[in-house]
Amino acid sequence: MPPFRGTVGAMAGGNRAALEAEALVKRYGEREALRGVSFSASAGELVAVIGPNGAGKTTLLSILAGILKPDGGGVAVEEGRVGWVPQQAALYRRLTVEENLLLFARLEKHEDPRASTEQMLELTDLGERRGEIVARLSGGNQQRINIAIGLLARPRVLLLDEPSVGLDPRQRARLWEFVSGLADDGTTVIFSTHDIQEAERYGGRLLVLADGEALFDGAPAQLREAVRREAPEAADRDFETAFVAYLHHRGH
């Protein structure tokens, strides 16, 4: 199947999914980073992509964002743009908070870039620090601007690659409060994380990847059920231990 990128309407009639990925394959030389991964996400859904290192999480998000081209399969997105927030903040550290937001609002061709900037400053609660050079902000605040820039694309689908890495618990809590608010407003949020507890707490759905394969796609409670079936000795342990036992039982 040749790679494609189109609209969901063209791919799956009658489906209300905001994004659909079908049989995605990506190879780096001899190594297959993704082996036919398929999944979909509907409007307002919070999907956590989890898995061990090298599972293919970043590759999957990069393909969904349109940064990488798949070697097979395709992605269909609902009308509107996909917002992408890379793991490392993609912004200009020598510009101020406001200058960064204004620049991307202009590049996104907003009718009133200053109004959009004000909106994002309010959303990120960084209005009082608008004049500060980004390099002087904490990692958490830089990540909030990073996400705000992703939101300037006014996306229907927001992709976050390990957004909470390097944040302290308080900053993480504020981040997830912010992201949950976006989902409540109808934005589809797909995020990758290494923090299993975080995935269980904030992910409405979990997509488990290992060695480029999708092992599981469902709610956290359903993953608990799967662990109970396949690795009963770990069923009553904490979610992270149960998850590791599940992977081990599936040969990863």
Place this chain on the structure above:
Amino acid sequence: MRWLLLKDLQILRRSPLQATLLVLYPVLIAVLVGFAISRDPDKPRVAFLNEVPADSRISVGGEQLPSSNVSDRICRRVECVEVGDREEAEAKVSSGDVLAALILPANLVDKINSLSTLSPGTPKVEVLVNEEDPVKAGLVNDRIDALLAQANLAISRRIATEGSRYLDLVINGGELELLGQRFPILGLRASAQILTALEPALDPRLRASLREVTHFADEARDNLDVAGPLIDRLAQPIAVEKVAVGGSSPPLEIFAIAVAATLTLAFVTVLLVAGSLALEREENAFPRLTRGLVSREALLAEKVLLGVAIGLVVTLLLLAGMQIFVPLQWDRFGLWLVAILAGGGALAAAGAALGAAAREVRAVSLLAFMVTLPIAFLSLVPSGAVGGGVYDAIKVLTAVFPFKPTLQAISAALDSAGSGIGGPLVHLAILIVAYGLLARFALRRFAAV
């Protein structure tokens, strides 16, 4: 594109060190080059011991010159450090305080004066050299040879003039001044005329002999006429006639300014464009920008525009600074702009290719220096300074990088005496396209993790 340009200018403004360097660099280069081309070259320090009596006069060719004239001429070419005696001169040479010592012996003027007498002597000067350092020794030899050649030429010219005057006296007659007295000289021409006039009055038997004497006088006069120019030629047997058979060059100081301007333009443009492009990747902004916000071509064009704009301002600042030292032809300002814009464009495109290939700011800065500096030096190597094969290789190498054509274009723009600007502009246009394509190709790998 304009918003990206504004962003890059804001970043530049936020980097005070970088901005200061951008302004200081051309000013510093302008001052250095300005001083270098507006001052005489450094004179070597030479200890000078003049033992010639102060009242001695050099008498050659009927002129009386004070002996101080000799030391004045010498000290115009070297920095003379007056010493009192030979020991002091030797000490100064041994200690390295001076490059050499020049001793004019007491009998020098007498010997020079003897050159125009029937018993000429050999004037000698003494040079003390410390040959410990071969470079210094070579320099001293060159300076002494030059001084000697100049002195010999001046003296031989005077002797030749004197010789010609004597010949003229023999041929045409006149007055000879000797030991303060004037002696009339009849000359061959007048002698022949007198003999011819006497001929009818002589006995017919003597006429044949007289005719032979008259004939000899005529022959001698005609042949000695030829000897005059020969004596003149002795003073400078080989004359040099310089004919330019290819190319023309601007004055040296204009060429030096063109080199300074091109160096400034090259470093500012290449470093700025390469670094700015690599920064997009280091800030992780490149994937975000090229996800539909800006095309890769537009991003490259923006970086080239940034480099050309800053390069133009900095180069014009440098040229304005040079004006303090050397007057420039401001009526050619339009051509300056064309040359700087074309050169800046090609250098910026090369910077973009470097930035896209090296990808990291530190690696890019190092690479930009490692490429630009040697190419700049190679571009200044004249033909004939190295072997034919090596020069061909240098020609190819310097034609591939935009430094040399930029230098040629700026030289031509600064002064009408230089070669035409058309060729370098076409060359630069080709390089802009070539490096633009290379940069675009390298950007494919740029996005890779």
